[in-house]
Amino acid sequence: MKRFIFLMLAGLPFNTFAHTLDGVLDTPVSTVNYYYVDCGSDPDTVSLYFHIVNNSAVGAPLVSAQVIKGNYVGNFTDPINGDAGWSRDQVIPGGNGLYSVLVDKNGSGIVSYEFEAHCYDSLGEHTDGEEILPIN
Amino acid sequence: MNKIVQKLALLFIVLNTLESAFALDSGTQNLTNEDGATDYFKITCAGNTDHLNFQLVEGTTSISTTGTPAPLPQVLNATLTKLKLTSQTSGIAAGTNKNVTLKGGDGAYTLALDTFGTNLTLKTAQTYTIQYQCLNTVGKATVGTSILGKSGVASISKTLANSKTVKYLINCAKDKTNGNTDSLKITVTNKTAVAKTAVTSAASTIPVSSGNLAAQVIKGHVAMNTIGEVLNVHDDQSGGNGYYSVMVNSPTNKVQSYHFQYSCLNTSNLEEKTSPFQILQNQ
Numbered sequence: 001m002k003r004f005i006f007l008m009l010a011g012l013p014f015n016t017f018a019h020t021l022d023g024v025l026d027t028p029v030s031t032v033n034y035y036y037v038d039c040g041s042d043p044d045t046v047s048l049y050f051h052i053v054n055n056s057a058v059g060a061p062l063v064s065a066q067v068i069k070g071n072y073v074g075n076f077t078d079p080i081n082g083d084a085g086w087s088r089d090q091v092i093p094g095g096n097g098l099y100s101v102l103v104d105k106n107g108s109g110i111v112s113y114e115f116e117a118h119c120y121d122s123l124g125e126h127t128d129g130e131e132i133l134p135i136n
Numbered sequence: 137m138n139k140i141v142q143k144l145a146l147l148f149i150v151l152n153t154l155e156s157a158f159a160l161d162s163g164t165q166n167l168t169n170e171d172g173a174t175d176y177f178k179i180t181c182a183g184n185t186d187h188l189n190f191q192l193v194e195g196t197t198s199i200s201t202t203g204t205p206a207p208l209p210q211v212l213n214a215t216l217t218k219l220k221l222t223s224q225t226s227g228i229a230a231g232t233n234k235n236v237t238l239k240g241g242d243g244a245y246t247l248a249l250d251t252f253g254t255n256l257t258l259k260t261a262q263t264y265t266i267q268y269q270c271l272n273t274v275g276k277a278t279v280g281t282s283i284l285g286k287s288g289v290a291s292i293s294k295t296l297a298n299s300k301t302v303k304y305l306i307n308c309a310k311d312k313t314n315g316n317t318d319s320l321k322i323t324v325t326n327k328t329a330v331a332k333t334a335v336t337s338a339a340s341t342i343p344v345s346s347g348n349l350a351a352q353v354i355k356g357h358v359a360m361n362t363i364g365e366v367l368n369v370h371d372d373q374s375g376g377n378g379y380y381s382v383m384v385n386s387p388t389n390k391v392q393s394y395h396f397q398y399s400c401l402n403t404s405n406l407e408e409k410t411s412p413f414q415i416l417q418n419q
Binding site for chain 1: 171172173174176347348350352354357358359360361362363365367381383385386387388389416417
């Protein structure tokens with residue numbers, strides 16, 4: 001409960017126990033929203049499914065996400081703001097553990113976004129946990 | 137007396153200014169138009185680093201105004217021979233070391249060092265040390281002698297100019313306890329200072345960005361994004377020393393050439409120990 005209240009007060013996204021997360025990036029280009037997606041081991045996670053959508057109006061900067069696991073990084077950009085389309089999606093075969101997710105943009109301005117992350121086992125079923133943890 | 141103090145103070149200020157105006161340059165890197173392509177690098181800072189100064193530059197044009205970029209390192213190559221047996225290692229870059237081993241038994245070995253393939257724009261001679269060890273079949277030391285000094289101990293620092301070769305003789309012999317020599321192992325450490333590129337100060341640099349290229353830098357729990365602006369990445373929790381992760385990607389999936397400049401700085405913006413970057417992913 002304390003964590004929930006803290007995150008609310010801090011203005012950070014707080015739906016940390018879901019498969020999707022809504023967020024807002026502040027104006028400076030340098031701003032990055034940084035998360036961990038924690039994929040559990042019961043059963044063992046084989047891969048993380050990920051994509052992102054930019055919910056801002058046309059003319060706003062493009063929103064990108066980088067997903068990092070070990071020495072692998074994938075970039076995801078929603079090419080058109082404000083429509084129903086998402087970025088490319090990808091299954092990242094990174095196994096159990098923490099996947100780092102950065103969300104950023106290619107210009108100044110406030111933008112809103114939503115990303116979806118699912119930890120899957122070898123049968124394509126969700127694994128345990130699947131927490132999305134705000135880091136900064 | 138006052139004049140001397142004033143001159144010393146002025147000299148100190150000038151030296152500080154010069155030192156803080158240096159950074160390492162990645163040299164030209166290329167990003168493909170593959171969807172989601174990202175280049176991934178690791179930069180290591182040591183000493184009393186407080187933060188990493190980082191700038192991404194689109195294209196191949198250097199932002200240097202007072203020096204020539206030095207994307208290629210200075211390198212040493214080592215060749216170990218004994219009769220018709222040869223073993224070699226190459227590209228020992230400044231700030232790194234490599235081993236070379238030759239199974240030649242007891243007797244005289246020749247170690248040749250050269251600087252071929254080095255960046256000829258860098259005129260300073262390279263500095264290195266050599267450590268040798270004669271070993272039996274199970275890795276125990278046998279008797280080794282050389283002008284380089286004691287076996288198993290790094291030699292004193294030596295220098296070698298561009299396009300030059302130097303040879304050393306090392307003799308391996310039977311040890312009373314560990315028996316005959318099986319192989320000779322050499323470690324060459326290139327102690328040459330990593331080439332620095334003079335750059336304009338952050339305040340006077342005008343970033344030029346099309347929005348087609350972006351970079352992210354992570355240190356601990358801190359992450360920052362740039363499309364050309366200078367970043368100073370500072371992590372209160374884990375401090376300035378250690379690994380910085382750098383990612384470069386294109387939001388528009390364009391083929392892009394770029395380079396970046398980086399420097400590990402202390403709280404006074406003076407350069408600390410900045411190691412050459414490592415490539416973790418090249419797309």
